[in-house]
Amino acid sequence: MIRSQKKIEFSSKRELTKTNNRSLIIASGINVFVDKGVAEATVRDIIRATGLASGTFYNYFKSKEEVLVAIFDDFASEIGENIRSQKHNIPKDFEDFLRIKISTFLNYINNKPEIYLIMSNNHNLVTNFSIATPQIILEIDYLKEEVVEGINEGIFPKIDVDLFALVTRPVVDTIAQEMILQKKLSIEECTDRCVNFLLKGFLGSK
Amino acid sequence: MIRSQKKIEFSSKRELTKTNNRSLIIASGINVFVDKGVAEATVRDIIRATGLASGTFYNYFKSKEEVLVAIFDDFASEIGENIRSQKHNIPKDFEDFLRIKISTFLNYINNKPEIYLIMSNNHNLVTNFSIATPQIILEIDYLKEEVVEGINEGIFPKIDVDLFALVTRPVVDTIAQEMILQKKLSIEECTDRCVNFLLKGFLGSK
Amino acid sequence: MIRSQKKIEFSSKRELTKTNNRSLIIASGINVFVDKGVAEATVRDIIRATGLASGTFYNYFKSKEEVLVAIFDDFASEIGENIRSQKHNIPKDFEDFLRIKISTFLNYINNKPEIYLIMSNNHNLVTNFSIATPQIILEIDYLKEEVVEGINEGIFPKIDVDLFALVTRPVVDTIAQEMILQKKLSIEECTDRCVNFLLKGFLGSK
Amino acid sequence: MIRSQKKIEFSSKRELTKTNNRSLIIASGINVFVDKGVAEATVRDIIRATGLASGTFYNYFKSKEEVLVAIFDDFASEIGENIRSQKHNIPKDFEDFLRIKISTFLNYINNKPEIYLIMSNNHNLVTNFSIATPQIILEIDYLKEEVVEGINEGIFPKIDVDLFALVTRPVVDTIAQEMILQKKLSIEECTDRCVNFLLKGFLGSK
């Protein structure tokens, strides 16, 4: 029977990846969200691809939105670790600061492009959920504070912090999309592009 | 009853009713698309808000996508007129060029913020429809050529045209969203912000 | 406009065939019933093909079934005339009787094969309507009486009248279908086949 | 309430319910197809009569056509068994051959008259599905070959095989309908009638 074959297939996969049903559903969710978009995706789509019974879904999640949140949460916690591990990497100056943050960001999304695609294709959803996305690293509150600190400490120049908070994300975002979809530019090249442009944008002459 | 009121209001002339119903559906479509997003919106959502019978929808449109196209079409033709009226407004230099384009763009979306919201929240869809969106004014092919021309004529400085094509839209877009949603900044202020930032970004020192 | 073109087309047709809207609807009904079958046909299908407005249909008919009845009625009256013109054609014997009836029948359906197709493809409907169909010429009451008369007058042999009433129609029907659909056999050949087979069936010694 | 009664009746074992629901739908399908004809029948008609929820239908069938196929399949497999059990019943002569085939056929349809009615009222459909109908026993390819064989072996007389193939089905069909609908004649009487008539039709001297 096809059904049981599927089950077996997934069981072995489970064995291999040492994962459980929750992870199975999340993995399937990522695929479905990338393929069909979050709005068009259905719980059935997700559960179908796992080989699990439909009822099983509700042992783990209440809705597809909860899966989405879980996907982002998982990703966010990974990011968190990564960021913390960058903490001792203290920037010398503003350029260095930008370079560290942006290259970290680009590394993330290069490793998990699917999740990044879900986020950029469903921008409204992501905002509605106000989830800690990787973009957050480049965004308002958190980053802004660091910049303000840097300015106060005299390490950074006195830039327009609000403009910085507003503009950095979309610029890096666009270039990141270019990187993932066109696959022409390396992480280093993208980082350079972003840093150069932003630096000039905020500072005037380099 | 609301129903009969409507009937009385519109039913004097057949043609009038027809035009009104079309407008009614389009208006309702705009509301629904803004509220729920295009993907989540249903034909029933749209027709429900009009007070018309469900079948009536299909006298005017085949699907919600056709409503979307109609919304964009209406908007696009307005934009067309506006652009043409700007043709004799020849820029003195690159700053002037940016200022004209960006202020035109911001004026559009300030007049029809709902449509702009639909478009930016459903960027995929919009690209799929390849509709002439207001963003087009700020985008790749068309604008790029103008810049190249300007450079060749010696009016504009030699900037990185590809970076320009890539980065201008998202920067202006983000600031425009800020303008519409927060309603703190005037069109002039936003224009200034965009122009200043981009100018420095592309040129280095102003 | 496509619409008015259609109208004009049909108006000219109307001029040509000296027909009116009722005939137009009936003609369209025949086409639709042949193409889609009576059950699948809709009033919209019928009216669409006429170029008339949907409301106009109801000035002439209450439903598609009424159109069907009209189609059969028209046909039946033609048949009636034809039969009357055959009245002086008095059969010499049973073979002659069969030959006259069957050739008459085959002539009808050869002239109006569409209507015959409607009838044989919708046998249940036709029976439900108990309309005077061309098959009636070959059927129970009317024909049976003639046979009984013939037997009483000593012109026809003493055959099983009930078997005759039951079997004649389907036999002729099947061969008629063969004639119309395959178009290999002439009316004369079909008549011969039917007459020979039936004659032997009713009369023949084993 | 009928609803809860049903639930109580069937819900003891899951498998049982499943089998019963399938049977329920098929049984309802038979009724509806007989009553309204296949073309006029709707999925909702079928499911309505079962007392099940509308969605439940689609757990078992994709469309009413699939129900029809299931009905015929069930019947066909019964027929298959029956035919096989007749295999050793080798006919002595042509009359015997006709008698065996026809009585087998009449026995089938006498047991499942509803299904026979569906088939004869929807002859188009049946042909389109190319389903093994009971009529097949009396029809062209299969039977024709047997007759040709019989002729070659010298057991059967040299009859017009094409006429045989064409005429046998409608004759038996008509008498069968008479049998089912009027319920006056026994299977034996009908068999006699058919055999006698056909035999004379094919063999009889004029």
Added chain:
DNA sequence: CATGAATGAGAGTTCATTCAT
């Protein structure tokens, strides 16, 4: 009479969710 837009019932179908096993 002709027109054709409006109507709303109803068909097909999908889906999230429940719950007995």
Added chain:
DNA sequence: GATGAATGAACTCTCATTCAT
């Protein structure tokens, strides 16, 4: 916890029919 059939709300869309013009 896992299962998967049952449920019925809700959606897309079509159609017969009405009725103001």
